[in-house]
Amino acid sequence: MKRWGKVLALVAVAMVVVSVAAIAAPKTWVVGFTQVGSESEWRTADTISVQDSITNDPTLVMVYSDAQQKQENQIKAIRSFIQRKVNVILFTAIVETGYGTVLQEAQKAHIPIVMIDRPVAKEDMHYVLTIMGSDFIKEGEKAGNWLAKYLKDNGIDDGSTPIDIAELQGTTGAAPAIDRAQGFRNIAKDHPNWQINHSQDGDFTSSQGKQVMEAFLKADPKIQVLFAHNDQMALGAIQAIKEAGLQPGKDIIIIGMDAVKGMFQAIVAGEANCTIECNPLLGPQAVQAIHDLRAGKKLPARIWTIESQFDATNAAAALPTRQY
Amino acid sequence: MTSWRSLSRTKIVWPLIALGALLLLNLFFTPHFFRLEIKQGHLYGNLIDILKNVAPIMLLSIGMTLVIATHGIDISVGSVVAVSAGAVAILIGGDLAGHPKYPIAVAMIAALLVCTAAGMWNGMLVSRVRMQPIIATLILFVAGRGIAMVFTNAMVIWLYAKPFAILGQGYVLGIPFSIYIVAFVLLLTFIFTRRTAVGMFIEAVGINPTAARFSGINAKNILFWVYTFSGLCAGISGLIVCSTVMSADGNNAGNLYELDAILAVVLGGTSLNGGKFYLFGSIVGALIIQTLTTSIYAIGIPADVSPVVKAFVVWAVCLMQSERFRTRIVRVFVRKGLSA
Numbered sequence: 001m002k003r004w005g006k007v008l009a010l011v012a013v014a015m016v017v018v019s020v021a022a023i024a025a026p027k028t029w030v031v032g033f034t035q036v037g038s039e040s041e042w043r044t045a046d047t048i049s050v051q052d053s054i055t056n057d058p059t060l061v062m063v064y065s066d067a068q069q070k071q072e073n074q075i076k077a078i079r080s081f082i083q084r085k086v087n088v089i090l091f092t093a094i095v096e097t098g099y100g101t102v103l104q105e106a107q108k109a110h111i112p113i114v115m116i117d118r119p120v121a122k123e124d125m126h127y128v129l130t131i132m133g134s135d136f137i138k139e140g141e142k143a144g145n146w147l148a149k150y151l152k153d154n155g156i157d158d159g160s161t162p163i164d165i166a167e168l169q170g171t172t173g174a175a176p177a178i179d180r181a182q183g184f185r186n187i188a189k190d191h192p193n194w195q196i197n198h199s200q201d202g203d204f205t206s207s208q209g210k211q212v213m214e215a216f217l218k219a220d221p222k223i224q225v226l227f228a229h230n231d232q233m234a235l236g237a238i239q240a241i242k243e244a245g246l247q248p249g250k251d252i253i254i255i256g257m258d259a260v261k262g263m264f265q266a267i268v269a270g271e272a273n274c275t276i277e278c279n280p281l282l283g284p285q286a287v288q289a290i291h292d293l294r295a296g297k298k299l300p301a302r303i304w305t306i307e308s309q310f311d312a313t314n315a316a317a318a319l320p321t322r323q324y
Numbered sequence: 325m326t327s328w329r330s331l332s333r334t335k336i337v338w339p340l341i342a343l344g345a346l347l348l349l350n351l352f353f354t355p356h357f358f359r360l361e362i363k364q365g366h367l368y369g370n371l372i373d374i375l376k377n378v379a380p381i382m383l384l385s386i387g388m389t390l391v392i393a394t395h396g397i398d399i400s401v402g403s404v405v406a407v408s409a410g411a412v413a414i415l416i417g418g419d420l421a422g423h424p425k426y427p428i429a430v431a432m433i434a435a436l437l438v439c440t441a442a443g444m445w446n447g448m449l450v451s452r453v454r455m456q457p458i459i460a461t462l463i464l465f466v467a468g469r470g471i472a473m474v475f476t477n478a479m480v481i482w483l484y485a486k487p488f489a490i491l492g493q494g495y496v497l498g499i500p501f502s503i504y505i506v507a508f509v510l511l512l513t514f515i516f517t518r519r520t521a522v523g524m525f526i527e528a529v530g531i532n533p534t535a536a537r538f539s540g541i542n543a544k545n546i547l548f549w550v551y552t553f554s555g556l557c558a559g560i561s562g563l564i565v566c567s568t569v570m571s572a573d574g575n576n577a578g579n580l581y582e583l584d585a586i587l588a589v590v591l592g593g594t595s596l597n598g599g600k601f602y603l604f605g606s607i608v609g610a611l612i613i614q615t616l617t618t619s620i621y622a623i624g625i626p627a628d629v630s631p632v633v634k635a636f637v638v639w640a641v642c643l644m645q646s647e648r649f650r651t652r653i654v655r656v657f658v659r660k661g662l663s664a
Contacts (some may be wrong), residue, residue: 040575172627201627205576206480206569213457214373215621218356230478236569243493245363262482262571265420324479
């Protein structure tokens with residue numbers, strides 16, 4: 001009888017120890033991540049970065065949902081995250097509107113929402129803890145500043161002779177297209193001799209960029225600078241410039257954006273001059289934000305991505321490390 | 325007058341007039357639009373750009389013409405373009421020094437085989453499973469891009485193998501090489517459909533498949549091969565698209581091309597109700613679309629307005645095609661003339 005009592009006591013002690021350990025041990029956090037789909041190379045790099053950063057972190061567990069470009073899939077995914085009582089939701093919005101109800105449900109369940117890259121509409125933003133992503137206006141300004149410095153360093157810009165600039169815009173109405181154009185113009189307005197003589201929609205694709213550049217060159221063979229809203233268009237335009245018998249990078253200064261691998265190769269080959277990074281590798285910063293959240297730190301309402309710029313001075317060195 | 329009447333009844337006249345009007349507009353609004361120079365041993369100018377950039381749409385519209393003639397439609401062609409580009413790119417490989425992984429000819433043939441198989445899939449669904457064409461081809465419209473993404477690993481693959489560039493960027497006798505490809509495919513298709521009874525069979529199936537079957541035409545096989553041919557055309561088109569920019573982009577290659585191809589066929593005078601088809605009309609239709617695009621760039625119409633301009637031109641050309649509209653207009657003018 002006594003023996004049974006001892007066993008019971010032991011079991012009881014063991015149970016207490018286990019449950020205390022369970023509470024004290026670093027509980028893993030479950031992260032729900034709903035991505036828009038795989039619409040572009042940039043998005044693929046973004047998805048992989050976030051997934052890898054979370055799965056490589058032993059204290060985090062990821063529940064992933066690919067919305068395949070459909071909002072209803074995404075809303076369903078967020079609802080299922082709420083039911084599973086995840087600790088935090090990472091979320092890239094497909095469109096801006098229509099998420100109010102489901103975000104409110106998340107708020108009632110006390111699940112913080114961290115948005116990545118694409119925000120929801122302003123009136124729903126108060127459900128969201130923070131948004132991380134690129135500052136497109138700043139990217140446009142960087143391009144402008146780079147150009148100003150390059151022109152000055154090479155003695156091309158004397159402040160009065162007109163500089164003939166062509167611009168390949170991103171898809172009409174897309175946020176990066178609007179903001180990058182704006183940012184570039186913020187700098188251009190301080191240089192009255194910069195003339196953006198040609199500006200067309202290149203749809204963010206190389207084939208469209210090439211076609212538009214072909215037409216630009218027929219209308220005006222004296223273009224000096226090409227500012228493309230992404231590298232794909234710049235790379236397409238480079239081919240058009242070559243076909244016109246001009247030397248890209250020398251006869252026409254070429255500035256792209258996003259910093260994709262192909263553009264690095266073009267810069268190293270001397271066929272392009274500069275690319276402003278639009279960093280899709282948001283994973284590490286997202287994981288950092290989650291840890292800050294766990295530690296009870298207050299997150300800023302906006303987390304800017306760390307981004308740099310590359311030209312002939314640093315492209316060759318950075319090329320081997322580029323992941324996308 | 326009588327000769328004008330008989331001329332105005334031939335379908336090809338109206339798209340030609342529209343094309344002429346577009347070019348005339350450029351004569352006034354775009355200085356140097358018609359200027360041709362010789363640069364790097366080939367012709368250089370806006371007109372050459374039009375020819376070079378229209379080739380992929382022309383190829384699609386040749387296949388699409390036959391499909392539409394059978395009272396069908398193939399909305400998968402844009403995605404098949406991406407499949408073709410993805411397949412050829414992955415087989416040639418993105419080696420910086422330009423050494424292809426597999427011989428370029430092998431890569432091209434493999435890509436064409438994949439696309440022909442895609443066409444066969446469509447053809448099987450339409451002719452054997454008897455799915456409605458728009459639904460049958462919707463499957464590959466969606467899945468095609470997925471297949472292309474699997475090929476390219478959802479990345480843009482850049483190619484550096486120089487010989488492959490001939491397809492989309494090369495010139496023969498000063499004229500873009502891609503136009504010779506179009507001419508070759510067009511000629512073969514024309515001979516095969518118009519110098520044999522095949523063209524009539526296709527039209528018969530389009531007008532009334534049951535009657536066609538009773539008169540001894542194997543409607544099922546006609547349908548099957550027409551979609552297969554459309555897949556092959558999309559494959560060739562994809563090779564040119566890939567070669568033009570030396571890259572394969574699973575997301576964007578051939579995006580919305582199916583609409584341009586359908587539009588080219590309709591502008592060319594072939595009815596979506598099937599029946600009579602006009603191969604050369606479709607070619608002119610494709611030229612109208614590309615001339616319009618190039619004109620918009622050349623005139624410098626702002627990006628945000630250009631879709632409206634495009635829509636207006638398409639609307640006007642479609643109205644011109646309508647016989648009922650034309651007779652109404654004529655009647656209005658005649659009445660005015662009488663009362664004056």
